[in-house]
Amino acid sequence: MSASVDSPFGPGSVGLVTPQCFQYDAPFTLASGRQLPGFELVYETYGQLNADASNAVLICHALSGTHHAAGYHSADDRKPGWWDHYIGPGKPIDTNRFFVVALNNLGGCAGSTGPTSINPDTGKPWGPDFPMLRVRDWVNSQKLLATHLGIQVWAAVVGGSLGGMQAMRWALEYPDQVRHCVVIASAMKLTAQNIAFNETARHAITSDPEFHDGDYLAQQTSPKQGLATARMIGHITYLSGDGLGEKFGRELRSGSFARGQDSLVEFQVQSYLRYQGDVFSDKFDANTYLLMTRALDYFDLAREYGDDPVAAFKTAQARFLVVSFSTDWRFSPERSREIALALMNANRSVCYAEIESNFGHDAFLLPSERYETVFRNFMNTIVTEAQS
């Protein structure tokens, strides 16, 4: 287990953390019917599990997230984990009270078994042969991790975006093992527009000649340009139009519009996007990107419940918090209201909050006073056995 230590990172930080690895050595059957011979999940924990293991909170990550949700990996780390604003001592997910588990999902590229891992049958990286995954596969593999950690019941399962889909699926698949479910900036299924953006991103990747039908690792290359284009599409659509405007306006990076000049005038937003695309394509695996976006596209909460979300949620026992952000147009408040309405009609306990924000879908990752308050208040209602 990784230790939270007092650290020079300040009182709200979980401090230095060390990733751990959970190895599952038995065959694992996927929703597709295919089997993995076993798998590894890399994860981090923050806080202490209490005596009756009733204070455990699972963090489910989104498209490009990892197990590194909070704290720092070394003393000279410049950036903390991706959700450090909301996880730590005194933060909404208060590590003084909760034992927090964050993992890199199966199929990921941050250490867990995925397309870049060695396929034991061939001795080579899985690459494009890695099985397609569904959200329920993540839930089932997270369940095995929970058992490994001695957690029978989660005090809460929490996630934003694709992570919210995992949280909801948890509440339906293991209803007596999820006491609270926090679903942020998510949806019961993607819209056609959302699928279309994902498809365009995938087209950019798979049409890059360096993709080699997914076998780029064997060719010692990577479809970096395609991945960069995919990330650029993501970046624009995860921000709001107004947010981009406030951040960049039409400011020029260089050049001018003066008559007589024929150089390529560049706006700040252009070089920012190109930079973001390049950084991402250096560190992320293209097959993982394809796999994650496909799981997003295919997720449909109520498919196995006669397409009736109310029937689906009647299965759940958890108390729900559903949060959306006003300018999020890829997972719009309308999608979250659909979740909240279905929960109410299923007679479940649900709090719904729509947060004013100028940051689009990315708002779920960013500091915001009202969001923090809503989140904290809900988490504060969670009674852990050791306290009661």
Add this chain to the structure above:
Amino acid sequence: MSASVDSPFGPGSVGLVTPQCFQYDAPFTLASGRQLPGFELVYETYGQLNADASNAVLICHALSGTHHAAGYHSADDRKPGWWDHYIGPGKPIDTNRFFVVALNNLGGCAGSTGPTSINPDTGKPWGPDFPMLRVRDWVNSQKLLATHLGIQVWAAVVGGSLGGMQAMRWALEYPDQVRHCVVIASAMKLTAQNIAFNETARHAITSDPEFHDGDYLAQQTSPKQGLATARMIGHITYLSGDGLGEKFGRELRSGSFARGQDSLVEFQVQSYLRYQGDVFSDKFDANTYLLMTRALDYFDLAREYGDDPVAAFKTAQARFLVVSFSTDWRFSPERSREIALALMNANRSVCYAEIESNFGHDAFLLPSERYETVFRNFMNTIVTEAQS
């Protein structure tokens, strides 16, 4: 001049049309300061120019438009010109009253001088050496075409999107030569989000290895995959989210979500987008796409007027019609209201209509009763000398 003939295409059609070519043989200085040694513009006309040449209407096209705005090129043509809904006998731009001129803009790839044309200095295609263009270059070249056709004053200059930018620029550059100005689904300048989408599309094109720094024609190839990705981005963003949802929902093209299946499940919207991307990349020139999107990005109506749109529009003498569409999020109604407000504050005559539509930016091309009525009513107010 092309003739409108009675035809089997029905009473509302201009019938068969034949493109013409205007050749300008003198040096033409661009906004950048560079010179073209001359140029050709391919154009079509519909209706008859009246005796005092007071009934001429100029159609300015958008990003991927052409001179073929109405009618048919042959008896077995299946699709009419791109704005056939609005140009023809009895239509809003009524060819019984107006002499309509539609051209392919300089830098285009439908017959006018552009990157695919031969550079007389080298004997090879211009390719990436074709000069950068500004909207005012189109206006100035259109002015030369007008002179060639014996038109001193346009009864109206009309355009949607990038075409609306040309119409506005006409009204500022040649105020006594534009009596009416119709600006549809346009903006005084692009937002950062809009620039960001264009930049992502350009990245997809220029990072395609077949782009060869723009010299793909010399290599007898073309960056088709990049161009297809660019078009896919365009397609999604020119439609509204609801429009895409209504058209495709989450319908499957093949496959199913049944357990046990690991094939690539495909949504209808995916294959539609891929098809659209492929069709476009077969016929459109990548350098033209770059050039057109850069002109879009750089357009800023009031830049030379101290960034004051009111000061800019005080230059204009035309009567304006400004139209926007409720679900257009790339050229949102807000942008059109800014135009209308600046015109009012400049004491100009302006009608503004916001049309309810589910078709996003594409609505300006599509049939809509209210849009048609507004458009027709405005055009009907135009008095041509021959009538008065």
